[in-house]
Amino acid sequence: xxxxxxxxxxxxxxxxxxxxxxxxxxxxxxxxxxxxxxxxxxxxxxxxxxxxxxxxxxxxxxxxxxxxxxxxxxxxxxxxxxxxxxxxxxxxxxxxxxxxxxxxxxxxxxxxxxxxxxxxxxxxxxxxxxxxxx
Amino acid sequence: xxxxxxxxxxxxxxxxxxxxxxxxxxxxxxxxxxxxxxxxxxxxxxxxxxxxxxxxxxxxxxxxxxxxxxxxxxxxxxxxxxxxxxx
Numbered sequence: 001x002x003x004x005x006x007x008x009x010x011x012x013x014x015x016x017x018x019x020x021x022x023x024x025x026x027x028x029x030x031x032x033x034x035x036x037x038x039x040x041x042x043x044x045x046x047x048x049x050x051x052x053x054x055x056x057x058x059x060x061x062x063x064x065x066x067x068x069x070x071x072x073x074x075x076x077x078x079x080x081x082x083x084x085x086x087x088x089x090x091x092x093x094x095x096x097x098x099x100x101x102x103x104x105x106x107x108x109x110x111x112x113x114x115x116x117x118x119x120x121x122x123x124x125x126x127x128x129x130x131x132x133x134x
Numbered sequence: 135x136x137x138x139x140x141x142x143x144x145x146x147x148x149x150x151x152x153x154x155x156x157x158x159x160x161x162x163x164x165x166x167x168x169x170x171x172x173x174x175x176x177x178x179x180x181x182x183x184x185x186x187x188x189x190x191x192x193x194x195x196x197x198x199x200x201x202x203x204x205x206x207x208x209x210x211x212x213x214x215x216x217x218x219x220x221x
Contacts, residue, residue, distance in 0.1 A: 026161040029168035030199045074159050083165055 004127035005032045006120075009042035010134030014062060014077075017045050017052035019133050021080035021089075027129070028087035035127075037120045039094035040101075042134065046093050047107050052077055085111055092120060149217065150178040156213060160188040164196055167218075171202060174220045179205065182216040189214050 005027040007020045024034045038046050045052060053059035069076060075083065085091075092115040093108055105114065124130060153170045155163035163184045174180060182193065190207075193216050197204040203219040 022161050025165050029161070029164045030196055031168075072159060073157050073162075075162065087165070087168075 003032050003129070004123075005034050005129045005131075006124040006127045007034075007036045007131045007133055008120075009036060009038045009045065010040045010132070012041040012044045012052060013055040014052045014065070015055070016042065016133050017050075017077055018080065020131075021077070021084050023131065024084050024089040025080065025087055028084070028089050032129075034084075034087075034089040035092065035120070035123050036089065037092045037094060037115065039097045040134075043093055043097045043101055043103055046091060046109055046112050047103065048109050050077075081109070094120075148179060149181040150174065152181040152183070155182060155184040155186075155189075157185065159186045160192065162186075163189050164192055167193070167196065168200075171200075171218070171220055176220055178220045180218045180220065182218060183213055184216070185213050189216075193218075 005024075007023065009016060009020050020036050024036055028034050044050060051062075053062045054065065066076060091109075091112045093103070093112050095114050095116050097103070098105075098114060108114075151170070151174060153166060155166055158166065163182070163186055167180075167182055171180060184193070186192075190209075193207070193214070194204055196202075197218060200221065202221045205217040205219050207217070208215045
């Protein structure tokens with residue numbers, strides 16, 4: 001399927017970490033070109049060794065949901081990220097958010113490109129599907 | 135290969151490969167399906183087994199979007215069996 005799918009991720013909680021990876025791997029499996037732009041609190045999801053937590057007080061139960069996912073054979077964050085990269089999903093870090101959050105190039109996982117809004121919009125301009133996850 | 139006591143559901147026995155995606159949940163059956171089909175040749179038939187309830191609609195959506203052909207589907211208890219002809 002020809003077509004481009006773009007997402008913007010502005011939050012870094014567990015659900016918002018998983019959604020772009022689930023949607024991204026699926027779209028890439030359907031032959032779509034996938035581009036994901038991480039900004040504001042979403043940016044931390046691209047840092048090495050990150051372990052996304054549920055939102056607010058629910059963060060205390062993150063281990064429980066991870067355990068349940070394992071039991072149900074649902075891949076976790078690291079495995080989904082590996083699959084997404086393997087399928088050619090493109091990941092971008094917002095350059096301004098990096099400065100704002102004090103994130104350095106060397107903090108990012110391999111294969112992430114640092115991009116400004118204009119460059120991302122240029123990629124997104126001819127996309128068929130757009131999602132905002134925030 | 136087609137014995138006389140075959141059920142209607144086994145009419146597509148001429149498959150080249152089988153992918154057992156039972157026990158995998160959305161979106162993994164589709165991810166594995168896409169990877170598997172990539173390694174197959176045009177015209178080959180893949181049998182896909184899946185028990186994620188989402189597969190029932192996900193697999194036809196995938197074949198429609200990717201241009202591969204869904205030759206048939208059957209439900210066998212909780213297991214869905216798909217036959218896909220590679221584009």
